[in-house]
Amino acid sequence: MSIQRRLAVSITLVLLLSLALGGALTYWHVVAKVRTEMRAALAVGAQTAAKALDNTGGTDPAKQLARIVAEFDGDRHVRAVLLGANGAILAQSELLRPEAPAPRWFFSLVAGPSAQAAVSLPGPFQPLGRLELEADAHNEVAEAWSDLLLTSGIMALFFSMVLGLAFWTIRHALRPVQDLRGALSRIGTGDYTVRMNPDIYSELEPLRAGFDAMAERLEAMRAQNQDLHEQILSLQEEERAELARDLHDDVAPFLFSVGADAAMIRQFLSDGAAQQAAPRADSIVESVRHMQKHLKSVLRRLAPETLIDLGLAGAIDNLCDFWRLRRPDITFSLEITEDSPEPPLDAVAFRVVQESLSNAIRHGNPKSVQIRIRNDGQQITVQVTDDGSGLAQGRTAPGFGLASMRERVKAVGGRLVIENSPRGRGVIVSAELPIRESTRLEQPV
Ligand SMILES: Nc1ncnc2c1ncn2[C@@H]1O[C@H](COP(=O)(O)OP(=O)(O)O)[C@@H](O)[C@H]1O
Ligand SMILES: [Mg+2]
Known part of the structure; x- marks a missing residue:
């Protein structure tokens, strides 16, 4: 009614x-x-x-x-x-x-x-x-x-x-609600520039102020998001350009020389001068060695080097050792199931732990940090808990670290939650990364 x-x-x-x-x-x-x-x-x-x-x-x-x-x-x-x-x-x-x-x-x-x-x-x-x-x-x-x-x-x-006056008052009192409905539907379509009419009953003033503050914040967040997106894109572009340059400068000449050496070997063999082919074959071996070295360095840039060498558990262990050496006052504990996740989930999990650890140490000043990684066959759950100062309520501007963590998790269809610990102190970063066949093909990290 x-x-x-x-x-x-x-x-x-x-x-x-x-x-x-x-x-x-x-x-x-x-x-x-x-x-x-x-x-x-x-x-x-x-x-x-x-x-x-x-x-x-x-x-x-x-x-x-x-x-x-x-x-x-x-x-x-x-x-x-x-x-x-x-x-x-x-x-x-x-x-x-x-x-x-x-x-x-x-x-x-x-x-x-x-x-x-x-x-x-x-x-x-x-x-x-x-x-x-x-x-x-x-x-x-x-x-x-x-x-x-x-x-x-x-x-x-x-x-x-009395009836007429009551109707008139109600109609006027409800006008801001209609305004609000219109404004909310404009927000729904992504128009964050909308503001409510300031000519409003004093009882509804907090509603107007709250709505305007929300719209302003959404507008600011969108601008920030766009900036971050652009930063990420330009970083990706830079990374790609650098990789292309490396492949062009360090791999292409060796490929060319392998081709040339192979052609010479064929020539020597058809001329019956097999003994001259040996140095060229040595040169091919040398070129392949160079290319392997470069390929490895490229791979290390694409994925964390320790991941390739040690697997996720070893890489995170290494990371903890790195921090233990520099911050002996902090206790690091690590709990990880044996089943190491497949790429690219292992790299995403590693990046989440790496960023959460460095955030906890840089911003939170904790006494202990706990890292937990579980693989239940359906999803990888990564949880990093610290007992530091926690996120400053309302004053935590999402920086590049949090944004890129979110991007990585989103890219593999996962869910990331960063919140203050319900038990009082510190921050809990939780990532859920679903294991699907397709995730392996989606995005190399
Ligand atoms: N574990 C944490 N404890 C306290 N504050 C944190 C924590 N993690 C993130 N923050 C807050 O979130 C902000 C954004 O983090 P981030 O996006 O990684 O950017 P940056 O680390 O470059 O400042 C930080 O500046 C900090 O205020
Ligand atoms: Mg950070």
């Missing part, structure tokens, strides 16, 4: 409840008031009639009675009726007619039974008949009805104003 609909339902419920309560109270009040008024009017009427009857003044009693009845003409609540001895109406006064009478249902709801009072006639009047006063509630009820209409009108106006 939308906020607007919920609000409309709540306000309508309050309105209905107020109407029901107000209606009950008003009904009770009007009924009591009509009764009291009628009783009072009858009492006043009886007094007036009695006073007029006292004052006989020698006039004709029949005329005097008729005048007394006529005096009640135009009264709002009381009608005077003169009845003959046989009960026939001899004369009666005219009530004042209500200007706007109440509907009949309302009258019968609140009027109650009509009240009468007989006026006792002094001696000279008695043979003339009986004088009765009747209370008539029509005027009183009409007054209550018009009061009720006015009150209901005011209430309806009040509630429609």
Whole structure:
């Protein structure tokens, strides 16, 4: 249910409840008031009639009675009726007619039974008949009805104003949420330049500030990412150019000389001068030796030299020895399963350990560093844990080391998590490298 609909339902419920309560109270009040008024009017009427009857003044009693009845003409609540001895109406006064009478249902709801009072006639009047006063509630009820209409009108106006104002406020209050939705979908499409409208309710200001800060940070991170990407690309380009130069300068001349020597040997053999072929064959052996040496140096640049010579466990052992020598105050522990991973996962694992170790030592100042490598046949799990100062919260700008580690792990379809240790101190670097046939072909590291 939308906020607007919920609000409309709540306000309508309050309105209905107020109407029901107000209606009950008003009904009770009007009924009591009509009764009291009628009783009072009858009492006043009886007094007036009695006073007029006292004052006989020698006039004709029949005329005097008729005048007394006529005096009640135009009264709002009381009608005077003169009845003959046989009960026939001899004369009666005219009530004042209500200007706007109440509907009949309302009258019968609140009027109650009509009240009468007989006026006792002094001696000279008695043979003339009986004088009765009747209370008539029509005027009183009409007054209550018009009061009720006015009150209901005011209430309806009040509630429609409250409803309108609540809708208007909600619509305005929700506008920033719509803005936020639009801004988030633009962020989703990669547009990090989007910012929220600063003209916003103060309650929503933290939301706006948070969103803008997030967009700024995303923008900065994208720029940084792009820089790092460019750095990595240019490094790769440089590496490739250097390799090409090495192969061209150091291997190509030997290949050429091998070709030339082989051609000469064939010539010597066809000329029957086999003994002259021997030095050329020696030269070929020498060239091949040179090329092997160069090839090995190229391979060492492509993959860490120790990996080729010692395998992953040996290479990491070597790395630890290197650091133990320089930082005897730090304890290095190594736990590694026997199954050494295949290239390129071994090289990725080695690079992760190498960078994590040097980060821990350079930035964390730890007492101990733990390296764990497990191979469960499905994936290689590499974990480097230190107990140093940990990543400075919010202030750790990812540098080239972390970025290239991430790149390497991503290139073999793995997952890298770098986080502060949940046990308090230090950093945990965890890499999960899935073992797939295809990873061997994807990227030589
Ligand atoms: N083990 C660690 N302990 C503390 N801080 C670390 C650790 N590893 C990384 N950091 C923080 O992360 C930052 C980025 O690391 P990195 O990308 O390797 O760049 P660099 O080592 O060249 O500074 C470091 O400058 C450092 O602040
Ligand atoms: Mg580093």
